[in-house]
Amino acid sequence: MAASAAVTANYVLKPPPYPLDALEPHMSKQTLEFHWGKHHRAYVDNLKKQVLGSELEGKPLEHIIQNTYNNGDLLPPFNNAAQAWNHEFFWESMKPGGGGKPSGELLALLERDFTSYEKFYDEFNAAAATQFGAGWAWLAYADNKLKVVKTPNAVNPLVLGSFPLLTIDVWEHAYYLDFQNRRPDYIKTFMNNLVSCEAVSSRLEAAKAASS
């Protein structure tokens, strides 16, 4: 099954790898304060309460996610566990001064599997824009191929058998303070100004190593 070494057990609310105002003007400090400080924190706190005293207590986050997905008929801890994982993965998918066209191996694979970076860009944008209601869009790696995936609510590629490489949160709370209803503008801003190509590249290396 997929492994993502950076996001593991210990239900801790890890801070993003940059100060809360570091993504301005593309993602405001106020958004980070609520999104990380309230929403992400609540998933972590509620997960702790939920698994307390159960056989899941102390198990790694990914274990809880895989064991409560239940083929889509979600068991109660899934939502909090997956959202805790997703959000940590999301903060680490961004960096100040990020965005734009990658280089090296990542670019080569994007060009191989999407024809061009631009085609990938359009497909990722479309997935993020058309995920109805709450959810996430992902670049994922499976069967030696890159692909774009969109998921509803808390679902992530781990439960679909793929290695997540990049994600954008399209729950309204992720963009409402900065963009209101304008999700497409948020997605473009994310792609052009926030994506950490380093994070995506290192996850790709890990995914390829784990697959071979």
Next chain:
Amino acid sequence: MSLDVGTGKTTMEPCLESMKTASLPDLPYAYDALEPAISEEIMRLHHLKHHQTYVTNYNKALDHLRSALSSGDHSSVVKLQSQIKFNGGGHVNHAIFWKNLAPVHEGGGKPPQDPLSSAIDAHFGSLEELMQKMNSEGAAVQGSGWVWFGLDKELKRLVVETTANQDPLVTKGSHLVPLIGIDVWEHAYYPQYKNARAEYLKNIWTVINWKYASDIFEKHNRGLNEF
């Protein structure tokens, strides 16, 4: 449908030209009329952006449906159903929602009278208990959706239900009639309440239009015996 008198067979002619498009209904009150429970900023965005977008995209989907039907492209007809459900549901649900709300000076928040009031007491114990049930189910919706207070016409009882995304109440049961729906998509409260959905739910009762709910309830009860 037309009847071929010679063969006795009927043929289906979809009356596509007369298919009505949806349009954004006017809000029955000013954008700031529901303050402080719901801010003017939210009402403007919610009505003029979100609801309008559902209407626009629903009409686009209907247009594609029209073409697909005309050309007998059945797989496109089926494929369009999710667009129709999302956007059509969004239109239907929001059209009800604006009527479910009223400014305080126009009766918003005023508790229902009989017969709805007695029916609520019979089913939930009291109005407060109904509100608490709606609040707790509304708070528990994961992702986007609605919490509904409805009437089951067939079983003659009142229910509280939730639906995901823009699924109308009828997707939970074809005999269900919505009396009050509360939008718990984040766009319904975020600028004002941020992550505090429970606070939004607590406050919205001050502008709930029980008169509308009573009218729908009574309309469905006309002619029935004891409810």
